[in-house]
Amino acid sequence: xxxxxxxxxxxxxTFTLSLQAERISGAGASFPAPLYYDWAYDxxxxxxxxxxxxxxxxxxxxxxxxxxxxxxxxxxxxxxxxKLDKKRLYQFPAVIGxxxxxxxxxxxxxxxxxxxxxxxxxxFMGKIRYWDDKAIAQDNPHLKLPHEKITxxxxxxxSGTTFNFSYFLSNVSEDWRNEIGVGKAxxxxxGIGAKGNEGISNLLKQTPYSIGYVEYAYKKRNSFSxxxxxxxxxxxxxxxxxxxxxxxxxxxxxxxxxxxxxxALQPGDNSYPIVAATFILLPREKNETNKKVTAFFDWAFxxxxxxxxxxxxxPLPQSTKDMIRAYWKKHNIDPSN
Amino acid sequence: xxxxxxxNALVLTLSTVSAVIGLIFLFWILWTLAxxxxxxxxxxxxxxxxxxxxxxxxxxxxxxVGQLILVGVAxxxxxxxxxxxxxxxxxxxxNSKFANFIRDISDIMMSAPSIVIGAFVxxxxxxxxxxxxxxxxxxxxxxxxxxxxxxxxxxxxxLVPTQLREAAYxxxxxxxxxxxxxxxxxxxxxxxxxxLLSIARIAGETAPLLFTSFNNNFFTTDLNxxxxxxxxxxxxxxxxxxxDWIDLGWAAAFILGSFVLGVNIIGxxxxxxxxx
Amino acid sequence: xxxxxxxxxxxxAKLSAFFVLIVLAAIFWVLFKEAEPAIETFGLEFLxxxxxxxxxxxxxxxxxxxxxxxxxxxxxxxxxxxxIGIAIFLTEIAFEKLKTPIGTAIEMLAAxxxxxxxxxxxxxxxxxxxxWFGGNGLGLLTxxxxxxxxxxxxxxxxxxxxxxxxxHILKESAYxxxxxxxxxxKxxxxxxxxxxxxxxxILAxxxxxxxxxxxxxxxxxxxxxxxxxxxPATSIPVTLxxxxxxxxxxxxxxxxxxxxxxxxxxxxxxxxxxxxxxxKKSRSAK
Numbered sequence: 001x002x003x004x005x006x007x008x009x010x011x012x013x014t015f016t017l018s019l020q021a022e023r024i025s026g027a028g029a030s031f032p033a034p035l036y037y038d039w040a041y042d043x044x045x046x047x048x049x050x051x052x053x054x055x056x057x058x059x060x061x062x063x064x065x066x067x068x069x070x071x072x073x074x075x076x077x078x079x080x081x082x083k084l085d086k087k088r089l090y091q092f093p094a095v096i097g098x099x100x101x102x103x104x105x106x107x108x109x110x111x112x113x114x115x116x117x118x119x120x121x122x123x124f125m126g127k128i129r130y131w132d133d134k135a136i137a138q139d140n141p142h143l144k145l146p147h148e149k150i151t152x153x154x155x156x157x158x159s160g161t162t163f164n165f166s167y168f169l170s171n172v173s174e175d176w177r178n179e180i181g182v183g184k185a186x187x188x189x190x191g192i193g194a195k196g197n198e199g200i201s202n203l204l205k206q207t208p209y210s211i212g213y214v215e216y217a218y219k220k221r222n223s224f225s226x227x228x229x230x231x232x233x234x235x236x237x238x239x240x241x242x243x244x245x246x247x248x249x250x251x252x253x254x255x256x257x258x259x260x261x262x263x264a265l266q267p268g269d270n271s272y273p274i275v276a277a278t279f280i281l282l283p284r285e286k287n288e289t290n291k292k293v294t295a296f297f298d299w300a301f302x303x304x305x306x307x308x309x310x311x312x313x314x315p316l317p318q319s320t321k322d323m324i325r326a327y328w329k330k331h332n333i334d335p336s337n
Numbered sequence: 338x339x340x341x342x343x344x345n346a347l348v349l350t351l352s353t354v355s356a357v358i359g360l361i362f363l364f365w366i367l368w369t370l371a372x373x374x375x376x377x378x379x380x381x382x383x384x385x386x387x388x389x390x391x392x393x394x395x396x397x398x399x400x401x402v403g404q405l406i407l408v409g410v411a412x413x414x415x416x417x418x419x420x421x422x423x424x425x426x427x428x429x430x431x432n433s434k435f436a437n438f439i440r441d442i443s444d445i446m447m448s449a450p451s452i453v454i455g456a457f458v459x460x461x462x463x464x465x466x467x468x469x470x471x472x473x474x475x476x477x478x479x480x481x482x483x484x485x486x487x488x489x490x491x492x493x494x495x496l497v498p499t500q501l502r503e504a505a506y507x508x509x510x511x512x513x514x515x516x517x518x519x520x521x522x523x524x525x526x527x528x529x530x531x532x533l534l535s536i537a538r539i540a541g542e543t544a545p546l547l548f549t550s551f552n553n554n555f556f557t558t559d560l561n562x563x564x565x566x567x568x569x570x571x572x573x574x575x576x577x578x579x580x581d582w583i584d585l586g587w588a589a590a591f592i593l594g595s596f597v598l599g600v601n602i603i604g605x606x607x608x609x610x611x612x613x
Numbered sequence: 614x615x616x617x618x619x620x621x622x623x624x625x626a627k628l629s630a631f632f633v634l635i636v637l638a639a640i641f642w643v644l645f646k647e648a649e650p651a652i653e654t655f656g657l658e659f660l661x662x663x664x665x666x667x668x669x670x671x672x673x674x675x676x677x678x679x680x681x682x683x684x685x686x687x688x689x690x691x692x693x694x695x696x697i698g699i700a701i702f703l704t705e706i707a708f709e710k711l712k713t714p715i716g717t718a719i720e721m722l723a724a725x726x727x728x729x730x731x732x733x734x735x736x737x738x739x740x741x742x743x744x745w746f747g748g749n750g751l752g753l754l755t756x757x758x759x760x761x762x763x764x765x766x767x768x769x770x771x772x773x774x775x776x777x778x779x780x781h782i783l784k785e786s787a788y789x790x791x792x793x794x795x796x797x798x799k800x801x802x803x804x805x806x807x808x809x810x811x812x813x814x815i816l817a818x819x820x821x822x823x824x825x826x827x828x829x830x831x832x833x834x835x836x837x838x839x840x841x842x843x844x845p846a847t848s849i850p851v852t853l854x855x856x857x858x859x860x861x862x863x864x865x866x867x868x869x870x871x872x873x874x875x876x877x878x879x880x881x882x883x884x885x886x887x888x889x890x891x892x893k894k895s896r897s898a899k
Contacts, residue, residue, distance in 0.1 A: 023555070025468065025563055027858075037389035040554065050555045052563060055573075059667075060859030063866075068467050151749040156834035156847075158667065158859040183668020185856070192751050192845040193834030194576070195855055201578030206740065207749050221390070222578050345793035349706055355698025359769065360715070362762050363722045366733045370725075418629045425626035439630050441888065442637050448816065448884045449640070450823025452850045453873045456857060457640045460647055460870075480636055487633065511615040513622035534724075541726025544825040544850065548857050568728055568826075575732045576830070583736075590729050601724050605717070 024292050027054040028061015028074030030196035031097055031161045031215040032278040036074070038307045039300045046303070051296050055196055059158015059184045065089065065281045072293045073281035076160025077184055078260045088284040090331060091258040092324045093277040094297060096251070096314040098216045098244040099165050100226035100274075104204050105131060105146065110225040111238045114139045117230045117273070121173030123211060124152055125180065126190030131209060146209065152191025153203050153212035158184040161197060164276040165213045168264045172230075172273075216244065220312040229273065232265045237272050241312065247271035248314045255327040275314075287333060294328050295335035301325075374591020377584040382592075386556050387570060390579035397589055399556040403565040404593070406558060407471060407550055408540050411478035415539075416532055418479070419486025426487070427494035428516055440491065443484035452544035454480050459548040471560035474550025478539040485538060489531025490524075497523035526607050533604035537597045543568035567593045644877060647870035650863060659871060665836035667860075672868035674849075676836040678875060680753065681848040684832070685822045687757035688764065693814055695761075696768035700810075703769075704776045704802070705794055716773065723766035731830035734759035739831055748843035749833070756832040756846070763827040768817035775809030776802050812891030819883040823876065825850035849876040 033055035040051040058075035065073025122128040132145040170177040194200045200212040226239040250266040263275045305315040328334035385396030430436025462473035505515045551563040567589045574586035662673025743750030833845020860866040
């Protein structure tokens, strides 16, 4: 009986093999995952084509496209041209997002808490351990800070969000640069680990007096409170969409470098300091599947800006999209080809 | 004498209390599963596939079908292999060194960490093939299943009286016929139960699927593709921050738990009926 | 004709039996091959090095190994007395009418997928732990307790089976001599079933140390050796579940296989001890 069921299952599986929709698979960054899910869902509705995106972290995106296990990888850590040549990958940006420092302190609302950039580093290094520490209190005279231990929540997987966040911290704190450094996965001196932006959000919700860092879409969707932090020049800046856009304006893309660019700490009085583009990685030898992938992103560039804005991302400007389309053409992977 | 009585009473109380504590925790978990799962179950779950958080048309259809296929194919590989191997041990190998060695090895395999099997299958069936695929997931589950089926088959065939075999030999039947027609018939109930329990066991495994069949947001029956499963979906959804996903995670847990328990109950009922 | 089929069937059956051996050998070989670069780079220092910093290409397995061993050990300390208590309850104390239903219920609970224990741990048990012990609710102790609850039914069921092997006649004669229930348990059941009980416990240990899903939700996922029981930690299966799909450098990938190999060897040894040392008797009895 069981065998018969199993055999039927196999038979069905082989039978339906021929009735398949066009299908591509991607994996990687959790930073843009809410948007890619949305795009893929709407793309499927519109065209019947399936894009299976799995959020496993940027490290996973780089690894799995590098090993050619998925059709495209996604990473918010851009790879340098040399590395791309070595791994035989193409790279282009898909959307811009922002990393916000989120906290769960009962009684303290969104953007109310001000954190100096170097204090953020100290908190995530475990040097500032209580919420009413002098360093925090002096910037927040109007808040009643609780004498509670800070629970740091960081990523346990290889993460582009962590890369950009640690890049930022390394530039604002010498201690951080010397003791922790920059990377997708770090040796954290304190806190608990969670998988993905999703995991951090899940734990932050459940853990009072905790602090974490997530892409803005996760903050927006879960109505977290995020800290007001400092621009490159030390001015207070709220974690607000207009300030992300102000920073994103400074982006300058170079297709010859495969768009390699880190957007953190841009100049300007309103520029939120931790803004990052998220990138798509394609295997150079897979021309045919690459065209299917670029077709998806071409569609998303045309039809997906509204989704992006609704979720809290910053769509790429038209000029950048045109630049990316030219890049596809140059490498013979544009969808119309 | 009094001391003895007192110790007796104390020990009996402690045992009863520990039993009660243990049972309370276990039923607490079962209750959570039932109430959370029941709340989250709706017909939508069987109609729609997994969708981005916040969408109306969101369900678990792809994960349920994927799970059935993965477990079905694993059973298709694991059951015949397990039964054949068990038959060899009981009917041919008997107490030979080789047979006992295989018995020992399958005991070890039975308790091997499932995540390590996942890593092994990734190295053998995912990396060389070039994409996550359902076959790899099924293979990982089959590897876990074979030793269980092997050992129960071995044990059950051993229970078949020798006289039955001898009577059949006396009639001039060849060995394979004796095995297929006499021995298997005698051990049928036991083997079916063992097989059912092994299906229940692998159906609840998550770790071997994480790196093999991976996950898929779409409905698929193609084993060459990444394939969704209830367990991996539960893992992803339960660790997400989205209420609707977490609810779906509980619904998946409820469906899976009911399936596993249901198969277990059927398996036990078969043995009982046979005994009675 | 019959002869050919006969031989063919035997060969097929033998091949299937061989398959188990081949798979086990293949697992060992593949784990070793994939782990080789890390073994060559770090050698045995891997076992004691506490630093796990993928951005610096430094990989030390000590926190994960420590977490695996300590969480399992704690889980055993918690689960063993309770499991033995349940087993005694089921064999000696409960009314006849209760024995079967409760016994069956426990066996059924042993079949519940471990991921469900993990989900329960995250959503229901971790907040309680936070209230009781402070800290953040996720950590070594929480993982150990969830693990102990997960293995409890399995352990209780097989311990009960071992105790049930005690011949009735022995127990009856002891009772006839005026022994209390505790006397019978202490002087008849436990001595008779000792090897089986210990074997069952070690078997449960083998299952606990390889468990992934029940603990990955609640352990805290950090590569640090915890200073306190409530601190977050990691274990080998948890590390694999979190990091396996994304180890983008060769050494990182290889180090994860090194951990997998260590786990496989540990569980191999544990099970071998349980099976060949303590459970020999029960097998030959079959």
